[in-house]
Amino acid sequence: MAGSRLPQQLFLQGVAAAFLFAFASLYTQIPGLYGAEGVLPARRTLRPRGQGRWRQLWEAPTLLWEAPLLGLDTAQGLELLSLLGALLALGALLLRPLRHLLAFLLLWAAYRSACQVGQVFLYFQWDSLLLESGFLAVLVAPLWRPPHRKQAKAAWGLPHEDLPFWLVRWLFFRLMFASGVVKLTSRCPTWWGLTALTYHYETQCLPTPAAWYAHHLPLWLHRLSVVATFLIEVAVPPLFFAPIRRLRLAAFYSQVLLQMLIIITGNYNFFNLLTLVLSTALLDDAHLAGHSRRRRTPASCSKTLLDSLALMLELGVYGLLAYGTVCLFGLEVDWEKHSVESRTTFTFHQFSQWLKTVTLPTMWLGAASLAWELLTALWRWTQVRGCFPKLIAASELCIVGTTTVAMFIVSLVPYSYVEPESHSRLWTGAHRLFDTVGHLQLTSSYGLFRRMTGVGGRPEVVLEGSYDGRQWTEVEFMYKPGNMSRPPPIVTPHQPRLDWQMWFAALGPHTQSPWFTSLVHRLLQGKEPVIRLIQNEPARYPFHQHPPTYLRAQRYKYWFSQPGEQRRWWRRQWVEEFFPSVSLGDPTLDSLLWQFGLQDKSPPRARNSTNSLAQSLHWVREQLLPLDPPTLLWGLLAAVVVIKIFQALWGHRPARPSQLAPREEKPQLSPKKDSGSARKQATPSPQSSSPRSGASRRRK
Structure with a gap:
């Protein structure tokens, strides 16, 4: 494989960008998720067990054990870690000297610390992927930089x-190959029937407006897209290790195509960005520099033979992939309907034997x-x-x-x-x-x-509040589907973790999502940090002046609207009651809180108002509070792009005349035979540069 210094730099920058978005997105949600008045207070996850300090750190690896030494509680320590992590990631993204082993080690340790107390809201595969990618960045990042690259190499x-x-x-191979295989090992009838994408666009957690249009594509194109997904995720990944460079590049562009289509149709935070970052491992310096690796020298017979064999092998691989796809999925062109018919021609037993x-x-x-x-x-x-x-x-x-x-x-x-x-x-x-x-x-x-x-329809939980128990008002979330006339939002790279968990909660009874009981309890108490998870502007929350007396939740099924329906993106149908009507002091609510261990047995410690660090964190929070989280992250992204453009322009600016090296002139020796005069004329002036002085000495 050719040199990979440029891909390594792209990888380090991409991991830094993923850390930046992850920390910034998490920071905006800490008070509502993990604060003392949050859904799942983080302080309950760190209870000293009477073990030694290092033993405790090894079993529960988080830097938040040291938060009390700074006069901070666990949630405040998490805010400090998120802010410092975002700043360090921003620096590593913009400044090459900060793409250092220690910098990425600190980023990994900070995010691992957050995941230790993150509970169910940080149990996503992309959080695990970021941790593994961040640790690999620790190994890839240099510990020291030679003063001169060429001298270092020589x-x-x-x-x-x-x-x-x-x-x-x-890692990229394991991610893609496993993602393709589990679709078939799960025996999901939609994947085996090639109809999964007819449901995916409207049932994914947070679709984009483009998902509505993708959902209404022809059925045959959806089926063909599933075939392409299996091809890209199962058959192509082994080519990541191909000895032929063009095969690796073809695998790279196929993966990029898949990830870009996912980004367009779904809000998956930093996950697809991180996947694209991993794909840089298939690139090399020659490809990124935009020129061919072949030298402009006459090729020998052996070189020509090797190139011919490589080309034949490459064409053979493409032909085998095409033939296998046609046979395994029964692809046939229907010229009358202008479509491509497809079906799965192998059985689960055959696939299991192949996988073994x-x-x-x-x-x-x-x-x-x-x-x-x-x-x-x-x-x-x-x-x-x-x-x-x-x-x-x-x-x-x-x-x-x-x-x-x-x-x-x-x-x-x-x-x-x-x-x-x-x-x-x-x-x-x-x-x-x-x-x-x-x-x-x-x-x-x-x-x-x-x-x-x-x-059979997208399950969705809708919260409802009331003051008298008779007239109910729906509580609309900022991001998840609710209002049928509101278009799906674009929130990438932000991940609203409460909205994501609401999607998982709708898949089963509320007892499988204990945090939902705590959410209802906090809303009945009127806790502002939790309300801001639902509506960043409290005025849009229907009970912003006074908390509701009663709360309940209903389960609906949502579908995308048909093209003929105007001013509507969704249509829905009521299914059942998801959570019973409760109020503060209700025995049902108290019983659920006690059952799930969500009642605070000990009140939180009073915050030290004189702590300057805590005051600084509070001041930063107050300054950023009016900003909508996606706006904040898009602003960071725009700032990074602008700074990168200026860095590129500054790095390629033309040199000033004063910065140009003086043209070297050969010393003119006098034709006289006077050796002293000749030496005097050949002696360089004090203003001469060192290369010119060296040339004069060599001539002498």
């Missing part, structure tokens, strides 16, 4: 610099690719000149190589979850190593869109 050498970046490619056959070989494929990277790094080490530089390079290669191999072995355990027999046959040492570091979330299992929900 004298010191960096034989290990591509090894950690290979782990990014392996390929799971372990894909692990060996990853091991072989890693072995090639290790051999390449070892060969680069042999090119290092000098004993001391060679010794330093050897120590770095041993440390980085051992870490890379260990991370690969640990990742095999969650990857093997896609096939139970392969999981049981995996080396026991890998299981022991994974059990040792599993609580740090260095690696995780993935599998997106396992089953398609909402086949």
Whole structure:
């Protein structure tokens, strides 16, 4: 594989951007989610157990254990971590010196600390993906930078610099391959019937306006899109390790196409951005620089033969993919209807047998690719000149190589979850190593869109409040579907975590979502931080002047409106009561709070109003409070783009005449035979540059 310094820089910048959006989005929701008056106060998750300090930190890895030392409670410490994480991520995104190992280690530790107290609101796969990508960024980021790149490459050498970046490619493979496989192993009839996308656009958590238009595409195109999804997620990922560069680039652009379509039709916060960031592991410096790797020299016969063989192999791979897709999904062109018919021609048993056959070989494929990277790094080490530089390079290669191999072995355990027999046959040492570091979330299992929900209609929970128990008013959320005349919003890269959990709550009874009882309790108490999760402007909340006396929740089924219906994006039908009507002091409510352990047995400690750090956090919160979270994140994104443009323009500005090096002129020696006169004329003036002085001395 060609050099990957530019892709590594793109990867580090992309991870920094993902951390920026994740921290900034979380910061806006901390008081309502984790504050003392929030839905799930974070202080209840950190209870000292009488263990030693380091033992406690190892079992519950979070920096928030140290918040009391700063005079802060857990929620305030989480706010401080989020602010500092966002600022550090912004700096790493804009300034190359901050793309340092220690910077990404701090970002990973801060987000791991937040996930430790985040409870159900931070249990998403993209949070795990960000933690794993952030830890890989720690390994990819340099610990030190040589003063001059060319001198470093020639004298010191960096034989290990591509090894950690290979782990990014392996993570990208595991993410995409597992996401494609679980759709079929789940036995979901919509995936097997190729009809999943006829439901996906309207039943996903937070659709965009484009999802309405995608939903009304022809049925045959939806089915063909499912076939393309299986092709991109199951058949293409093994090409990530292909020795032919064009195959890897073709795999890269297919993944980019899939992620861009998801971004257009759904609000998935920083997840798709992070997936695109992982895809940079398939690129190389030559492709990003915009020129071919081939040199303009006459090709030898052996080189021409190798190129011809590579081209034949490449065409053979494309032909095999096309033939397999046509046969496995029965693709036929209907010229009369101007459509492409498709159907699944294999059975679940056949797919299970195929998965048993390929799971372990894909692990060996990853091991072989890693072995090639290790051999390449070892060969680069042999090119290092000098004993001391060679010794330093050897120590770095041993440390980085051992870490890379260990991370690969640990990742095999969650990857093997896609096939139970392969999981049981995996080396026991890998299981022991994974059990040792599993609580740090260095690696995780993935599998997106396992089953398609909402086949009979999108389930949606609608809160209703009342003062007298007879006239009920709906409580409308900012982002999730509610008002049938309001278009779906665009909130990416913000993730409204309460709205997301409302989507999951609608899939089952309210007892499966204990936090919902706490939400009802806080709204009956009229807690402003929780109200701001529902409406950022309290005036839009129907009970902003006085909390409702009664609250209840109804379950509806929502569908996208038909093209003929004007001024309506949704249509709905009532299904059943989701949560009974309750009020403060109601035995039903108190019983549920006690059952789920949501009653505060001890009141929160009084905040120290004289703490300058707490006052500073409160002041920052007050300044940012009027801003809508998506507006805040879009503002950050716009600021980053503007600064990047200025950096690009400043970096490519033409040099001033005074900055140009003076043209070197050869000293003119006098034709006289007087050697002293000749030496005097050949002597450079004090204003001459050092290269000119060197040339004069060499001529002398």
